[in-house]
């Protein structure tokens with residue numbers, strides 16, 4: 001097994017390793033350590049059944065169910081993301097073919113499940129690339145005057161705000177129930193890894209609607225500046241998907257975004273959410 005930088009970015013590609021074969025404890029530990037350190041791990045050319053995906057999820061943490069039951073696959077921890085439809089015309093999973101702007105999953109929950117991976121099954125010839133940006137590197141390279149503002153700051157994370165534009169699209173969400181179940185929450189804008197002491201910024205464009213103690217227009221301006229810093233090209237890993245690729249990431253320490261793709265083309269990726277070990281990973285705490 002070999003760990004190399006993916007396209008000279010912060011993300012790490014794991015080579016010479018077959019995820020569908022049983023891994024010994026040393027190998028598992030090396031993968032978990034690389035995951036904690038880099039926040040994004042890329043495995044190419046994997047042949048994974050859904051039970052294999054579940055076994056991998058259990059190696060990383062505790063696989064968790066998603067809030068949209070009709071996106072779930074035969075193994076219910078596996079979530080389908082696709083623009084494809086069944087023979088009777090129902091959407092096979094969620095998120096259709098649309099672009100997804102920079103975001104991090106579950107930040108609108110008081111206790112986000114932060115581990116996540118995608119496994120590429122069927123991919124379009126054009127479009128549909130996914131990008132990740134490091135919130136560790138973003139924090140570490142912030143100018144001092146911004147450190148002073150974000151250290152100790154608390155943001156409001158709103159599912160209602162986040163879903164406002166998505167609610168207009170047909171992407172197979174049960175919006176009414178989701179809005180009812182998901183009140184606004186607060187999290188710190190900077191979190192510390194409990195095992196390494198490393199700090200990561202925690203911002204989620206479109207979801208963070210305000211910062212405690214800062215007037216709204218100033219807060220939104222600050223959030224725009226932070227986002228521009230996080231997603232500058234030197235801080236981004238872009239993944240061009242091929243069938244069999246598996247990308248694992250930690251939503252507490254990276255943002256991600258996806259390009260749109262033509263709806264005439266099929267894209268099917270399988271996703272799993274994984275609750276991570278709070279002694280090794282940042283779990284963004286709720287602030288009351």
Ligand SMILES: O=C(O)CCC(=O)C(=O)O
Pocket residue numbers: 081100105118128129130256257258269271
């Ligand atoms: O389909 C993708 O590549 C990304 C999906 C995504 O952004 C998500 O699951 O939150």
